[in-house]
Amino acid sequence: MEFLNFLLILWAAWLLWRRPERERLAFRLLVISCLLMALCFLIGSHGSLVPGVNL
Amino acid sequence: MTPLSEDRLRRILAWVVIVLVGGPVLSAVLLGVLHGDSPCILCWAERTGMVLIGLCGLFVIRYGPKPRYLGVVILLGVWGVYMSLRHSSLHLARDVGQGFSAPILGAHTYVWALVIYVVALIVIGVLLLLLREIAPAEGARTVGRTGRFAIALFIVVVAANALQAFASTGPPPFFGQGDPVRLSWNPKHWVWSFEELKPYVISLRGSWSIPAPDPAHTDPDPAHGPLTGLPALPVSGWEKIGAPLDGAVSGFARDSATGRFLVTTDQYGVYLLDSTLTRVLHHVVMDPGFSVDLSRLTGAAFLGDTLAVLSTNKTWALLLPAQGAAADSEWRHFLETDGRMGEVGLGRFQTVRAHLMYALALAFDPGAQELITVSAPNPRHRQLVVSRFARRDMTLSSEFAPRLGPGLTLAGPARTLADYVVTGAAVAGGRLYAISAAYSTLLAMDLASRTLTSAYAVSGLSHPVGLAVRGPDLLVAQADGRIAVLRRPPPPAP
Numbered sequence: 001m002e003f004l005n006f007l008l009i010l011w012a013a014w015l016l017w018r019r020p021e022r023e024r025l026a027f028r029l030l031v032i033s034c035l036l037m038a039l040c041f042l043i044g045s046h047g048s049l050v051p052g053v054n055l
Numbered sequence: 056m057t058p059l060s061e062d063r064l065r066r067i068l069a070w071v072v073i074v075l076v077g078g079p080v081l082s083a084v085l086l087g088v089l090h091g092d093s094p095c096i097l098c099w100a101e102r103t104g105m106v107l108i109g110l111c112g113l114f115v116i117r118y119g120p121k122p123r124y125l126g127v128v129i130l131l132g133v134w135g136v137y138m139s140l141r142h143s144s145l146h147l148a149r150d151v152g153q154g155f156s157a158p159i160l161g162a163h164t165y166v167w168a169l170v171i172y173v174v175a176l177i178v179i180g181v182l183l184l185l186l187r188e189i190a191p192a193e194g195a196r197t198v199g200r201t202g203r204f205a206i207a208l209f210i211v212v213v214a215a216n217a218l219q220a221f222a223s224t225g226p227p228p229f230f231g232q233g234d235p236v237r238l239s240w241n242p243k244h245w246v247w248s249f250e251e252l253k254p255y256v257i258s259l260r261g262s263w264s265i266p267a268p269d270p271a272h273t274d275p276d277p278a279h280g281p282l283t284g285l286p287a288l289p290v291s292g293w294e295k296i297g298a299p300l301d302g303a304v305s306g307f308a309r310d311s312a313t314g315r316f317l318v319t320t321d322q323y324g325v326y327l328l329d330s331t332l333t334r335v336l337h338h339v340v341m342d343p344g345f346s347v348d349l350s351r352l353t354g355a356a357f358l359g360d361t362l363a364v365l366s367t368n369k370t371w372a373l374l375l376p377a378q379g380a381a382a383d384s385e386w387r388h389f390l391e392t393d394g395r396m397g398e399v400g401l402g403r404f405q406t407v408r409a410h411l412m413y414a415l416a417l418a419f420d421p422g423a424q425e426l427i428t429v430s431a432p433n434p435r436h437r438q439l440v441v442s443r444f445a446r447r448d449m450t451l452s453s454e455f456a457p458r459l460g461p462g463l464t465l466a467g468p469a470r471t472l473a474d475y476v477v478t479g480a481a482v483a484g485g486r487l488y489a490i491s492a493a494y495s496t497l498l499a500m501d502l503a504s505r506t507l508t509s510a511y512a513v514s515g516l517s518h519p520v521g522l523a524v525r526g527p528d529l530l531v532a533q534a535d536g537r538i539a540v541l542r543r544p545p546p547p548a549p
Contacts, residue, residue: 002099004227006217009106010210016117017206020195023118030110034131037103041138043230043251044096048261051144 001040008033058187065116069201071178072112076205076212079171080105083164084215092156093223093238094164096231096251097142101168104135106216108175109209116202119191128179135172139165267350268367268413268431270476270518271534273493277512280494281470282463288497288511288541291528296536297333300324301340306355306364306417307479307521307532316523318532319352319364323390327362327376332538337376340391347401353478354417355521356426358446361399363426365417371426371449373400400449404428408454409440416489416522418480420502425452429480429489432473439472441487441500455505460547463507472498472507479522479531486546490522490531497529499544508547515539 012029015022042049059067083102086092094102111128118124142165146154154163162170198206223238224231225247236246258264277285296304302322309316314330327337343349347370354365362374375397382394389398404426406412412430419426424447430440443452457472465471475491475498482488486508487500495516499509513531516539521532524543531539 001227001230002096002103002224003217003220005103006106006213006220009103009110010213010217012110013113013206013210013213016113017210020117023195027114027123030107030114030127033103033110034107034127037100037107038134040103040230041097041100044100044233045141046251046257048263049141049257049259050261050263051141052261052263053144053148054263 001036005033005036005040008036059182059185060187061119061189061191064120064182064186065196066199066201067182068112068115069199069205072109072116072205073201073208075105075112075171075175076109076209079167080109080216081212084212084219087219087223087238090157091237091239093219093235094231095155095233095235096224097138097233098164098168099220099224099231101135101138101142101165101172102216104131104138105168105171105175106209106213107131108135113206113209116198116205117195119196120186121191125179125183129176132172132176132179136169136176139169139172143169262411262435265411265413265433265435268415268433268476270415270431270478270492270520273476275492275495275516277495277514280491280496280512281466281472281474282496282510283466284464285496285510285512288513288544290513290515290539291542292540294332294530294538294540296328296532296538297331298326298328298335300326300536303520303534304532304536305352305520305534307523307530307538308355308357308417308419308481309523309525309530310357311524312359314525315357317355317357317362317364318521319355321351321534323349323352325352325355325362325364325374325396327396337396338391338393339374339385339389339396341372342388342390345387347403350413353415353520354428354480356417356419358419358426363417363419365414365428367413367415367431369404369406369414369428371400371402371404371417372398375399402449404442404444404449405451406430406440406442406454407451408438408456409442410436412436412438412440414442415476415478416480418482418487418522419446420482420487422482422485423452423502427480427482427487429477431476437471437473439475439477441505457500457505457507460501460506460508462547463510478520481522481524481529483524483543484546488522488524488529488543490516490519492516492519495519497531497541497544499546501546509544511544513539513541 015026229247302320306319316328323341350368409430414428416429476493477489479490489498518534529541
């Protein structure tokens with residue numbers, strides 16, 4: 001999924017560079033990529049969302 | 056101070072993107088290409104977050120500082136700080152020099168991620184502080200030479216990341232790995248997996264979700280215990296603590312030299328009683344909030360003249376009865392004091408095998424000059440662990456999970472010694488005696504061989520909280536202040 005996420009980011013960057021009129025689509029790609037990144041991290045840390053230390 | 060115009064902000068941001076993407080993000084790719092370094096799934100998310108902060112910068116360069124871009128980049132910065140803290144916490148408390156993957160300039164990559172996210176937030180804050188209050192015009196801006204270079208560099212670096220991600224983590228739906236393999240461009244070496252999607256329980260605290268031990272609600276019936284065919288050890292008599300106490304008994308010990316008793320209560324009371332259990336010689340009430348956190352007091356032991364008490368979170372306090380102790384000077388240690396007791400030490404036992412387990416029993420081995428705790432198993436960590444601490448520095452000497460001696464048989468493959476909940480312990484003749492509130496069982500261990508040599512069913516107990524040796528007898532103290540007298544069983548024949 002990390003590979004997919006970088007493709008989404010590349011797509012958004014390409015829109016910014018070559019198709020600036022597609023700002024709304026580029027921003028949506030940014031938001032989707034943020035959510036995917038957060039999902040990947042939560043999957044990687046699913047055993048404990050809070051650091052394994054005393055609170 | 057000159058306010059920052061939008062054009063100047065966009066020029067500065069172009070350089071920020073160049074530094075961010077051309078610095079840490081590109082360096083991470085080069086680490087993979089040149090040294091085979093492959094990120095774990097958490098590292099990938101942290102690196103992606105940095106790339107996304109760079110992308111937000113490009114949005115501002117192209118469209119101006121719209122509030123929604125600023126909102127996203129601040130959220131990304133905060134999330135990045137959380138990610139790097141959560142990630143670093145896996146390794147920060149390990150021993151010196153230990154970590155994950157190779158360090159860079161003395162720190163590992165997850166620590167550098169924290170530094171980078173914090174710096175990113177600081178840069179964002181400073182730029183917003185200096186930004187002239189303007190309403191950004193709609194539409195795309197013309198991007199200058201520096202901005203074009205930033206976009207081009209961004210695309211090249213992200214493309215390189217995509218290539219590395221394809222080789223390292225695979226196409227969707229594969230995810231990155233917690234323990235990644237070395238980066239290789241040879242497809243035969245690629246490992247694409249779903250190992251992070253194993254159906255683990257999603258938890259806020261994970262292995263740190265440890266419920267407080269509750270021995271009062273365990274099954275007291277010895278017939279339901281994990282060991283079968285145990286001989287019965289009858290209660291030969293009952294005694295009672297006659298001295299007035301401020302709460303239920305939670306810990307119990309006896310000094311073989313003087314015959315005096317040490318009793319703790321669930322109200323943080325510590326009582327030194329005479330040999331008849333009727334007269335209070337000294338009395339203090341511990342302050343659970345100052346300075347270290349004392350959870351419920353649960354164990355007591357005599358270290359010669361010094362009194363040791365233990366709380367369930369393995370925090371200990373050493374007290375010394377002294378006629379000269381001044382009540383005012385000891386006020387900071389105790390909520391109540393008779394003015395004849397001083398605190399001489401307060402600290403916390405560090406365990407390894409019994410890590411993340413509470414303890415409910417304390418004993419002292421005078422021969423070895425060691426304090427002994429017995430862990431209370433919990434749903435996350437099911438082990439019965441005996442931990443020994445040197446008296447001279449209160450530091451861990453050894454730990455063991457006792458093995459079964461000859462003649463002892465578990466009731467089934469699912470049963471273990473961790474089914475017992477030891478709430479009292481005492482040492483005599485090189486043997487550790489331990490009373491379990493669960494299944495009302497007396498356990499006898501040989502400390503030299505680390506073996507559970509015998510166990511006995513003790514019917515009639517109700518919430519035992521402490522154990523002491525008195526000559527040929529064992530005294531089992533209950534929370535209600537009653538004391539069961541047992542004849543101490545002889546060691547098994549060799």
